[in-house]
Amino acid sequence: MTQKVMLFEIAVLFLILGFIIQNGLAFEKLQLGLSNDVALWPGEFMTGFIALGFKPVAADLLWLKADEFWHRGLTHRILPIFKTIALMEPKFILAWSLGAWHLSYNLSAEAKTDQEAQALIVQGIKFLKEGLARNPDRYDLYFELGWIYFDKLKDYETAIKYFRGATRYPHPEYIDRLIVHAQEKIK
């Protein structure tokens, strides 16, 4: 009997030890820059549950569908797909940047009025900001945001703000040059 109690106590001890290590590892995973495993976005919990380990595969298949729509000229159908991909794989930078590009460039170019075009550009910016909140430690989305402000909205001060944000992380050289270009435009 005593031996069984001792074995039970050892098992509980191992569970406690495992729990402590688990918490440490979850923190280290965040330090690696990986996404938080907590699913809080609408639909995120269910997509994770349904797709099981195949969430990235489901996102890839959606990516192929978006590509097909793009080649068929059905640009307006791409957006919900990009939003879903970004929801499934928030660290997939290309989904955020390409989704925003479609909104701010392709769809806004097809808009019938200036107001509509402007609204689509703003939507693109909003989409990028969502992506930035999920990927704050990479240069890519800061640059994309800065570029829309620079190229589309001609708001050079805000563009500089985002380009400077990009330079805080490993980045290509042309971003430093773009800051100077934007400063020249302000003058």
Next chain:
Amino acid sequence: MRKIFLLSQNAFKELIRRRGLSIFFIFAIAVIIASVSFGFLSVEEERKFVLDMGLACVSFFSVLLAIFAAATLIPGEVERKTIEVLFAKPLSRFDFVSGKFLGGIIFVVLAYILMSVALIFILAIKGLPINTELNKVLLIGSFEPIVISAIAIFASTIFASPVVSAAFTFFIYIIGHLNATLTHVSEHSFNIFKNMGVFLSAVIPNLEIFNLREALLIESTISNFYIMKSFLFAFTYTIAFCLLSGLIFNKKEF
């Protein structure tokens, strides 16, 4: 020790002979090989697609194999009544559980290695880069089916039916992957749910710890310390569930 080894050898041979498990394995390999069809994409996209498909298959099918292999090992002996013959010999119940568990682990790890080799082979054929981070991701991922095997063995000592044991383990697998959400939600709940959530998140291992596939997407470096700690994490839960299995199995009457 020799008895455990002999039992594990026997369990391994038994699993190899099962057709149902072979079909899972062949299907997984076929899906991994089918990812060569992504050749029409750009190099970057193709690498992502092949890795996503391959790693998901290796992970999911190894877990399925672990569940169906480990959950049926002990009930199988009980159903065939061969367990009575075994216990007529000088064999402790702890040795029996350990032997079965070890046989299951060898089977699952071997299947995992073969599936990983198939994935690396496909990447090599396509001329896509194979880096050390991929090997690390595969190594850490291999700990998951081991923990799942331990849970399945534990379930098979509680439930007489292998179907119920497999279903129970599968639910644990799902909750294990949603462990972080469970902890977060329970922290913001009322007292009783809070305590229940904390208890469940402590007992059920957070299986997302073994999922580092995203590291390949964002090109981050996995430290050796993380590998060691995740091994330790898998080891502690495996030992705990094995001990609990032995204790429960010890009380059973046949």
